[in-house]
Amino acid sequence: MTNRLQGKHVLITGASAGFGEACARAFAAHGAHLELWARRLDRLRQLKTELEGKYAIEIGIQKVDVRKREQVHVAAVALFERDWRVDVLVNNAGLASGLAPIYEGDLDDWDAMIDTNVKGLLFVTREILPSMVARDSGHVINVGSVAGSWIYPKGNVYNATKFAVRALTEAMSVDLFGTRVRVSSVDPGAAETEFSVVRFHGDVERAKKAYEGFQPLSAEDVADAVVYVANTPPDVMVTRLVLTPTAQRSPTMIHRKES
Ligand SMILES: NC(=O)c1ccc[n+]([C@@H]2O[C@H](COP(=O)([O-])OP(=O)(O)OC[C@H]3O[C@@H](n4cnc5c(N)ncnc54)[C@H](OP(=O)(O)O)[C@@H]3O)[C@@H](O)[C@H]2O)c1
Numbered sequence: 001m002t003n004r005l006q007g008k009h010v011l012i013t014g015a016s017a018g019f020g021e022a023c024a025r026a027f028a029a030h031g032a033h034l035e036l037w038a039r040r041l042d043r044l045r046q047l048k049t050e051l052e053g054k055y056a057i058e059i060g061i062q063k064v065d066v067r068k069r070e071q072v073h074v075a076a077v078a079l080f081e082r083d084w085r086v087d088v089l090v091n092n093a094g095l096a097s098g099l100a101p102i103y104e105g106d107l108d109d110w111d112a113m114i115d116t117n118v119k120g121l122l123f124v125t126r127e128i129l130p131s132m133v134a135r136d137s138g139h140v141i142n143v144g145s146v147a148g149s150w151i152y153p154k155g156n157v158y159n160a161t162k163f164a165v166r167a168l169t170e171a172m173s174v175d176l177f178g179t180r181v182r183v184s185s186v187d188p189g190a191a192e193t194e195f196s197v198v199r200f201h202g203d204v205e206r207a208k209k210a211y212e213g214f215q216p217l218s219a220e221d222v223a224d225a226v227v228y229v230a231n232t233p234p235d236v237m238v239t240r241l242v243l244t245p246t247a248q249r250s251p252t253m254i255h256r257k258e259s
Contacts, residue, residue: 013093023223036048118168140183150252185239186243214245
């Protein structure tokens with residue numbers, strides 16, 4: 001496939017782990033310059049050193065908590081002060097926190113999910129999108145989830161945030177009608193990253209059980225999908241790319257082999 005990403009400028013949120021980190025590696029391998037945001041700056045530093053050692057690209061890193069409006073604003077201003085244009089924005093930072101029936105839900109978990117997955121995505125988009133509209137070019141890729149199309153038991157607020165991401169992807173797309181700014185979503189099913197460890201508040205054993213008896217997606221599988229979407233010709237817009245493990249048909253249909 002033609003590489004249209006060479007020399008492009010890609011901003012990835014949540015680049016310190018999982019899909020975001022894998023996206024950084026995949027875009028770097030295509031020769032794209034990177035701006036990486038997350039809260040764990042030490043991890044971003046390591047990634048920057050590793051990728052700059054391998055590829056002739058520039059990598060900016062910033063400690064950004066996407067829930068904090070002011071931090072997002074300051075980071076965006078710093079980016080534009082470096083004359084950075086964002087060709088591709090990958091809105092990836094997000095999490096599930098807890099897994100409980102809605103009548104037992106933890107309010108701090110709810111805040112974390114709504115503030116990160118919905119408001120964080122909005123804060124970042126609101127800072128970056130105007131420059132794309134002004135240039136009449138650019139691409140926003142939101143990382144949604146199959147959880148944004150199917151409700152599953154105890155998924156409640158996480159589901160709601162990913163339904164919101166789907167609504168916002170459509171909303172952005174509709175509002176950008178008539179421009180050459182593209183909007184896509186990549187909606188993965190079950191993938192093994194730090195996602196379940198975060199969901200279960202650091203309980204690694206419980207997290208492992210989520211992937212027992214089937215082959216989940218890897219972070220690289222999802223990064224390949226994001227890169228595919230970003231690399232399509234400028235007159236092609238992938239609206240929504242859904243990918244699941246072969247063993248999965250929906251959040252509640254996962255074929256697990258008995259061990
Ligand atoms: N894994 C799955 O099964 C799956 C399936 C479908 C969709 N998703 C979605 O995919 C996205 C990435 O998840 P993942 O599986 O890669 O999980 P992950 O391995 O836990 O990585 C999540 C990333 O998001 C960042 N992040 C979390 N909260 C943040 C905040 N407030 N500000 C800035 N960065 C933040 C984390 O960095 P710091 O902690 O360093 O800030 C980390 O880099 C999420 O939106 C998730 O909902 C995951």
